[in-house]
Amino acid sequence: xxxxxxxxxxxxxxxxxxxxxxxxxxxxxxxxxxxxxxxxxxxxxxxxxxxxxxxxxxxxxxxxxxxxxxxxxxxxxxxxxxxxxxxxxxxxxxxxxxxxxxxxxxxxxxxxxxxxxxxxxxxxxxxxxxxxxxxxxxxxxxxxxxxxxxxxxxxxxxxxxxxxxxxxxxxxxxxxxxxxxxxxxxxxxxxx
Amino acid sequence: xxxxxxxxxxxxxxxxxxxxxxxxxxxxxxxxxxxxxxxxxxxxxxxxxxxxxxxxxxxxxxxxxxxxxxxxxxxxxxxxxxxxxxxxxxxxxxxxxxxxxxxxxxxxxxxxxxxxxxxxxxxxxxxxxxxxxxxxxxxxxxxxxxxxxxxxxxxxxxxxxxxxxxxxxxxxxxxxxxxxxxxxxxxxxxxx
DNA sequence: GCAGTATTTGACCCTAAGGTACAAAACGAC
DNA sequence: GTCGTTTTGTACCTTAGGGTCAAATACTGC
Numbered sequence: 001x002x003x004x005x006x007x008x009x010x011x012x013x014x015x016x017x018x019x020x021x022x023x024x025x026x027x028x029x030x031x032x033x034x035x036x037x038x039x040x041x042x043x044x045x046x047x048x049x050x051x052x053x054x055x056x057x058x059x060x061x062x063x064x065x066x067x068x069x070x071x072x073x074x075x076x077x078x079x080x081x082x083x084x085x086x087x088x089x090x091x092x093x094x095x096x097x098x099x100x101x102x103x104x105x106x107x108x109x110x111x112x113x114x115x116x117x118x119x120x121x122x123x124x125x126x127x128x129x130x131x132x133x134x135x136x137x138x139x140x141x142x143x144x145x146x147x148x149x150x151x152x153x154x155x156x157x158x159x160x161x162x163x164x165x166x167x168x169x170x171x172x173x174x175x176x177x178x179x180x181x182x183x184x185x186x187x188x189x190x191x192x
Numbered sequence: 193x194x195x196x197x198x199x200x201x202x203x204x205x206x207x208x209x210x211x212x213x214x215x216x217x218x219x220x221x222x223x224x225x226x227x228x229x230x231x232x233x234x235x236x237x238x239x240x241x242x243x244x245x246x247x248x249x250x251x252x253x254x255x256x257x258x259x260x261x262x263x264x265x266x267x268x269x270x271x272x273x274x275x276x277x278x279x280x281x282x283x284x285x286x287x288x289x290x291x292x293x294x295x296x297x298x299x300x301x302x303x304x305x306x307x308x309x310x311x312x313x314x315x316x317x318x319x320x321x322x323x324x325x326x327x328x329x330x331x332x333x334x335x336x337x338x339x340x341x342x343x344x345x346x347x348x349x350x351x352x353x354x355x356x357x358x359x360x361x362x363x364x365x366x367x368x369x370x371x372x373x374x375x376x377x378x379x380x381x382x383x384x
Numbered sequence: 385g386c387a388g389t390a391t392t393t394g395a396c397c398c399t400a401a402g403g404t405a406c407a408a409a410a411c412g413a414c
Numbered sequence: 415g416t417c418g419t420t421t422t423g424t425a426c427c428t429t430a431g432g433g434t435c436a437a438a439t440a441c442t443g444c
Contacts, residue, residue: 023308024216024218024304026216026218026219027218029400029401029402030400030401030402030403031400031401031402039422039423040422040423040424041402041403041404041423041424042404042405042406042421042422042423042424043421043422043423045402045403045404046420046421046422047421050402050403051401051402051403098307099307100307101306101307101308101313102307103303103306107303107362108303108304110362110365110366111216111295111299111300111303111304111362111365112216112300112303112304114293114295114365114366115290115291115292115293115294115365116215116293121293121365121366122366124365124366125366128363128366153375155375156375156376156378156379157379159372159375159376159379160375160376160379160380160383162359162363163356163359163360163363163376163380164355164356164359165359166358166359166362166363167354167355167356167357167358167359167362168355170299170302170303170358170359170362171320171354171355171358173302173303173306173307173313173316174302174306174313174314174316174317174320180351183345183347183348183351183352184348184351184352184355186348187348187349187351187352187383187384188352188355191352191379191383191384192383197390197391197392221430221431221432222430222431222432222433223430223431223432231392232392232393232394233393233394233432233433233434234391234392234393234394234433234434234435235391235392235393237432237433237434238390238391238392239391242432242433243431243432243433385444386443386444387442387443387444388441388442388443389440389441389442390439390440390441391438391439391440391441392437392438392439392440393436393437393438393439394435394436394437394438395434395435395436395437396433396434396435396436397432397433397434397435398431398432398433398434399430399431399432400429400430400431400432401428401429401430401431402427402428402429402430403426403427403428403429404425404426404427404428405424405425405426405427406423406424406425406426407422407423407424407425408421408422408423408424409420409421409422409423410419410420410421410422411418411419411420411421412417412418412419413416413417413418414415414416414417
């Protein structure tokens with residue numbers, strides 16, 4: 001056959017993800033991408049068509065491996081509302097503690113590239129769907145167990161939760177501490 | 193004295209704002225900035241220290257002239273809640289109708305530059321404050337007139353509204369129509 | 385109408401972005 | 415061991431980013 005590649009594709013993409021996550025798409029240079037991924041420009045462009053192509057892989061990777069880490073809070077044992085609150089508070093902690101202010105890559109991508117890169121926008125949108133879906137099934141669970149008012153439109157609540165999670169991740173970008181964000185979570189949990 | 197500048201500073205900054213708003217900070221080039229502002233590179237760098245300096249002026253301009261356009265919805269006549277709903281629905285319409293998907297410059301800036309440009313981050317944060325303050329005084333008005341439950345923490349509600357507005361503007365980036373966003377506003381208005 | 389100051393023009397500079405081209409190397413099949 | 419294929423690394427290319435500078439110019443105060 002042929003010469004096998006020396007690098008692990010997934011590992012390299014994970015490294016690239018770090019760069020794009022820290023800097024955004026436009027500010028990430030092929031130079032730094034190559035260095036952090038541990039491969040030369042040749043290999044980089046051989047394995048991934050272009051910067052755009054690489055970024056698409058990165059988004060898929062984030063979708064498949066990074067986003068689920070947070071959503072895992074929703075499938076833990078315990079009361080539905082407690083799980084929700086735990087997720088929101090964890091996100092707040094993570095965002096405020098991060099000196100790089102990376103936030104959420106899906107949101108960052110939607111902000112930076114929606115309207116100029118259809119593929120990226122679509123992948124970001126898919127992640128929003130995914131998150132909303134996770135909220136939806138949790139809400140429905142809560143409605144079955146009586147923890148959540150069953151007369152409310154579950155879909156509406158799920159969208160509402162998604163919206164608040166999104167807002168928090170943006171406000172977390174400039175928040176100096178968690179007080180305002182926690183206050184928001186309080187209001188949110190009180191609202192349904 | 194000296195030769196007077198040929199261009200109107202405010203008008204030029206407004207033009208620059210368009211560019212940064214459409215493209216983001218990193219993707220806006222001095223070339224395009226100069227062209228759209230109607231002045232050569234020399235003049236550009238003479239009047240504004242640097243790309244960063246210009247961007248700061250742009251943010252101040254947005255803060256002073258663009259953000260108030262939306263917040264004006266809150267000071268119109270009519271019931272407090274109706275005004276709030278009107279603002280949210282207007283934002284949704286604007287965002288979904290915009291083919292450029294510009295969204296909100298304050299949010300875009302927070303996402304792109306928080307953690308790497310302290311001045312920009314601070315200006316974005318100030319705009320969040322401004323918006324929250326507008327919500328706060330409206331809520332307080334509602335509490336005085338009895339339109340809003342006076343037992344609730346007005347500050348909490350104001351932060352909550354800010355968070356939802358922020359979320360909407362992000363989700364609006366990838367939304368194909370207004371259905372989900374309207375649903376969110378419904379949930380929000382029902383929640384207090 | 386001249387002096388003095390500030391603006392404008394446009395050429396110019398250096399670095400890097402983003403990508404390509406190609407030789408050499410590394411393997412598996414046979 | 416050779417062949418054929420794929421990776422790699424390096425050198426290279428073009429365009430543009432971000433910015434500077436000197437000269438030319440246009441005002442105002444006197």
